[in-house]
Structure formats: structure tokens, C-alpha cells
Amino acid sequence: MTETPIDDLEDFIATCQKRVETALDRRLPPADKLPSRLHRAMRYATLDGGKRLRPVLTYATGRALNVPMEILDGPACAVEFIHVYSLIHDDLPAMDDDELRRGKPTCHVRFDEATAILAGDALQALAFEVLAGDPTIKVTPSQRVAMIDCLAKAAGAGGMVGGQAIDLASVGRQLDLPALELMHIHKTGALIRASVRLAALCRPDLDSETAERLDHYAKCIGLAFQIQDDILDETGDTATLGKTRGKDRAQNKPTYPALLGLAGARRKAVEMHENAIASLEPLGERADLLRALSLFIIQRRN
Numbered sequence: 001m002t003e004t005p006i007d008d009l010e011d012f013i014a015t016c017q018k019r020v021e022t023a024l025d026r027r028l029p030p031a032d033k034l035p036s037r038l039h040r041a042m043r044y045a046t047l048d049g050g051k052r053l054r055p056v057l058t059y060a061t062g063r064a065l066n067v068p069m070e071i072l073d074g075p076a077c078a079v080e081f082i083h084v085y086s087l088i089h090d091d092l093p094a095m096d097d098d099e100l101r102r103g104k105p106t107c108h109v110r111f112d113e114a115t116a117i118l119a120g121d122a123l124q125a126l127a128f129e130v131l132a133g134d135p136t137i138k139v140t141p142s143q144r145v146a147m148i149d150c151l152a153k154a155a156g157a158g159g160m161v162g163g164q165a166i167d168l169a170s171v172g173r174q175l176d177l178p179a180l181e182l183m184h185i186h187k188t189g190a191l192i193r194a195s196v197r198l199a200a201l202c203r204p205d206l207d208s209e210t211a212e213r214l215d216h217y218a219k220c221i222g223l224a225f226q227i228q229d230d231i232l233d234e235t236g237d238t239a240t241l242g243k244t245r246g247k248d249r250a251q252n253k254p255t256y257p258a259l260l261g262l263a264g265a266r267r268k269a270v271e272m273h274e275n276a277i278a279s280l281e282p283l284g285e286r287a288d289l290l291r292a293l294s295l296f297i298i299q300r301r302n
Contacts (some may be wrong), residue, residue: 003193009292012063013056020055022048023073024080027038041111041119042126046084048103051302053225054079054195060289061199061214065206074134075147076200081127082155083191088120090164098247100238127151139202140216145202154194167253173202175254181223183254188229189222213279217290220276225297227269230255234262236301269298 006163024046029039039182043063055076062072064301091098092113094136099109108116131148138149153159163186170183200211234257256265276294280287 001282004245005225009296012060012289013052013296016048016056016059017019017052019059019069019073020052020076020080023077025155027074027126031261036117037111037115038118038122041115042047042122044110045062045101045107045116046081046118046123049104050084051300052080052192053297054083057192057195057221057290060293061196061204063289064214064283064287065200066286067202070136071202072139072199074130074137075202076195077134078127078130078147078151079191079198080124081130082151082160083085085120085127086155086160086164086191087122088116092116094169096247096251097165115123115285124155127155137202140204143201145203150197150201151194156191159186159190159194160188163190170254172252173254175259177259180254180256180259184223185219186227188226189219192222192225193218210283216279217276217294220272220279221294221297224269224272224276224294225254227272228264228298230257231262231265231269232301233257235257269284273298 016036025043026044028046029133029297031040058072058076058079061067062109087101088107090096091101092108098106100106104110107119111119128148128151131144131151131232137144137147146209155161157165163183166183167187173181193215196214197211200206200214230248233255249258256268259265260268273294276292280290283290
């Protein structure tokens with residue numbers, strides 16, 4: 001396997017971050033359009049922050065499958081809109097009750113709870129509006145329907161929202177490893193898998209084996225991402241993380257370090273990374289960015 005130099009990955013991430021920031025800005029309602037407070041909240045929560053990992057995965061998968069970036073702008077924005085909506089709602093007092101996100105006050109702190117709820121609702125709807133009608137997504141109507149179906153399932157009760165419900169119900173409980181993985185396959189992993197699959201759906205001629213390998217890759221890195229998140233909650237600092245450190249422990253949530261210890265959690269993250277890499281073997285060098293992203297996920301510091 002040819003390793004992707006880290007400089008190439010850093011350049012690619014920076015390019016994707018800049019590109020999706022512009023694309024998000026263009027698709028969000030103007031701040032001065034009525035109802036302006038709602039639109040300001042949507043823009044505040046979405047723009048100028050975050051790693052943009054999910055859009056980067058969409059673009060990197062497109063690179064591996066020779067899908068032009070301009071076709072992927074819409075799907076990349078859609079998955080990020082869903083992600084931001086989930087962060088707004090997760091931070092609410094009724095859920096995780098956080099005051100810091102992406103290094104700045106959370107949406108309900110900066111505005112108010114009602115506006116934050118509505119901003120999340122509006123971003124969720126905007127994601128599907130983009131997939132349904134954005135003219136830059138040059139695919140067939142059946143591909144659009146498949147993309148909408150993919151994101152809806154990833155975001156709903158069988159995906160991210162269901163995972164959050166399991167998470168809330170698990171506070172104060174000791175989960176075993178299969179139960180913990182099941183929770184995070186839904187809560188964190190479903191949207192990461194959708195980020196990869198949305199790009200794959202732009203290739204209607206993609207063979208089923210390659211699609212399945214990409215999905216397995218995404219499943220593995222989704223778990224690796226959550227494991228590293230849990231590790232950083234224990235070992236990072238608030239300024240670097242951009243969110244409150246130690247929140248999971250304070251709320252007595254089940255985590256990988258709590259179950260496996262820090263050393264065991266780190267071994268599990270490496271195992272998931274290795275499984276992800278193995279699933280990409282038939283794709284050759286064209287998947288090098290995806291391989292580098294998998295390593296980046298378990299080495300990141302925020």
C-alpha cells in the first residue's frame with residue numbers, strides 16, 4: 001500500500017474545509033432575511049467552526065471513485081447540516097446541557113433555547129431540500145431518491161437519533177462492549193457512513209462489492225472516531241477540544257475508556273483503523289486519502 005503523505009492529507013482537508021464553508025454559506029438563508037434571528041442562529045451554529053470531517057469524507061470518497069467535487073458540494077452540505085442540527089439539539093439543557101461547542105458558546109447560550117431548537121429543525125429540513133433540488137447535484141431522479149433515503153435513515157430513529165436515545169437511556173448504566181458499539185454505530189457511525197455512501201450514490205455504475213467495502217470502511221472509522229472522542233474527553237483539554245472536557249465522566253455516561261481502560265480503548269481504536277484499511281485493499285492507490293483519514297481520526301487531538 002502506498003501511504004499518502006500527511007502534507008497531502010492536510011492540504012486536502014484544508015481545501016475541502018474552505019470549499020464546504022463557501023458551499024454552506026451559499027445554501028444557508030441570508031442573516032438579514034426574515035425571520036432574521038432564526039437565520040442568524042442557523043449561520044452561527046454552522047459557519048466558521050468544526051473539523052468538517054463528514055464533508056471531507058464525502059469529497060475523499062468522491063476522489064476515490066472519480067466523482068467531481070462540484071457534484072459533491074450538495075451532499076457534503078446536506079450531511080453537515082444534519083450534523084450541526086444534531087449538535088445544537090445535543091447541547092440543549094434537556095440533553096447534554098453543554099455551554100461550549102467548537103470553541104464558542106453553544107447555540108442556545110448565544111441565542112435562546114427556543115431559537116436553538118428551531119435552528120436545528122430548520123437545518124434538518126434544509127439538508128433534505130438540498131438533496132432534493134440542488135442543481136449542482138447532477139444525478140438522476142432515482143439517485144436523488146436514494147440519497148434522500150440514505151440520509152433520512154442515517155439521521156432518524158434507526159440511526160443518529162436512535163443512538164442519542166440509547167445514549168440518554170444509558171446514563172449511569174454499565175454497558176458491555178457489544179451494547180456500547182451498537183449505541184455508537186447508531187449515534188456517531190450512521191452519519192459517517194452516510195457521508196461515504198452519499199458520494200458512492202453519485203456513481204450509479206458502482207459495483208456492489210466496492211460499495212460494501214466502502215460501507216465497512218465507514219462503519220469502522222465511525223467507531224474509531226467515537227473511541228478517540230471518548231479518549232480525548234479523558235485526556236484532552238477544553239481549549240484544544242473546543243468543548244467541555246470530562247463531560248462524559250461527570251454525567252456518568254458509558255464510554256470506551258470506562259469499559260476498557262485508556263490503554264484498551266487505544267488498542268480498540270487501532271483495531272478499528274486496521275479493519276478500515278483492510279476493507280480498502282482492492283481500491284488500490286485511489287483510496288489513499290481514505291486510508292490517511294482513518295489514521296488521522298485515531299491520531300487527532302480535537
